[in-house]
Amino acid sequence: MRQPSQLGEFEHLLLLTLAQLKGKSYGTEIRKTLKQLINRDSSIGALYATLERMEKKGFISSTLGEPTAERGGRAKRYFELSAEGKQALRETQQQLKTMWQGLEL
């Protein structure tokens, strides 16, 4: 069985994106940020599916915002890192640090 802190590749990147965005942020913004930071493309479907799975695991939480007064200003769903999510990031980071120890590639 997979341990609770084990993050999939895309899960890992999304959590880091949320960390970078600090506070709350929503789908399109998250997607754009990931693209800007490391040029990683992601479909909207992939994004939400992964966010949903991580919410179920408790790594993030989401809240529905208010509609805004702009064209197409539909209510946004804001996502936020949870304490468990931060912990998972720290553990993953620590593991990778160990695995890289002494390597020169």
Next chain:
Amino acid sequence: MRQPSQLGEFEHLLLLTLAQLKGKSYGTEIRKTLKQLINRDSSIGALYATLERMEKKGFISSTLGEPTAERGGRAKRYFELSAEGKQALRETQQQLKTMWQGLEL
């Protein structure tokens, strides 16, 4: 579509293990090393399946050794990081470095 350098979580760890082991190494040894380094358990099936997939992608290569003169000394299959595998590791590392930039968790 997934880019060539994109590594799954377990793929990533296995490539790093091969890098740590330097030179050639075989299944059981790889498994033991991963356990020692970061206490990560993996079934033999998971290990070989992932190694095989990565060989197909060109991240590693494998060669069959000679049987050894010890009880149960069946011929071992040795795995080795390829140039493409090293490159994938470097790119992944660089991406994560960027994603972590400025974060304090």
Next chain:
DNA sequence: TAAATATATTTTACAAAGTAGAACAAATGA
């Protein structure tokens, strides 16, 4: 030398994560 035992890999089957695109929802502007 046949059976037991040890080391190692391969096969099989399934669960979880990753992915894309269409469908849907809800707002404003014309």
Next chain:
DNA sequence: TCATTTGTTCTACTTTGTAAAATATATTTA
């Protein structure tokens, strides 16, 4: 009201991750 815009949800499928059983092949021992 209908076209347009921004945003989320649904659907279908591929790839990765996983465990356990089956198989292979060597030595030791009865």
